[in-house]
Amino acid sequence: MAYTPAPMDTSHVVLPPAIDALTEELAKNAHELWAAQRIAAGWSYGPKRDDSAKHHPCLVPYEELPDAEREYDRQNAMGTLKAIIALGFEIRDPADAMAERDRH
Numbered sequence: 001m002a003y004t005p006a007p008m009d010t011s012h013v014v015l016p017p018a019i020d021a022l023t024e025e026l027a028k029n030a031h032e033l034w035a036a037q038r039i040a041a042g043w044s045y046g047p048k049r050d051d052s053a054k055h056h057p058c059l060v061p062y063e064e065l066p067d068a069e070r071e072y073d074r075q076n077a078m079g080t081l082k083a084i085i086a087l088g089f090e091i092r093d094p095a096d097a098m099a100e101r102d103r104h
Contacts, residue, residue, distance in 0.1 A: 010082035018093060019081060027073035028062040035059055
């Protein structure tokens with residue numbers, strides 16, 4: 001059976017520059033979740049990926065990942081943020097939301 005991925009069309013969603021910091025935090029968290037799952041499954045760091053030995057070169061802190069790996073996590077985070085907005089939800093800076101509450 002052939003599988004054809006059909007992600008949600010988010011081409012119309014433009015993320016504001018203020019979301020950059022949120023994107024980076026989500027990317028880091030996604031890496032941490034992935035790494036925790038791998039470690040729980042018995043994987044450990046290895047300079048080369050070796051599925052039989054359960055070694056992976058990306059089992060390092062996010063900041064130590066190669067740029068291409070961090071960019072992969074960022075793209076996933078941005079895709080998720082765009083999907084949230086495309087579905088009609090709003091993403092607001094907590095400081096802005098608190099200031100708005102204080103005005104009322």
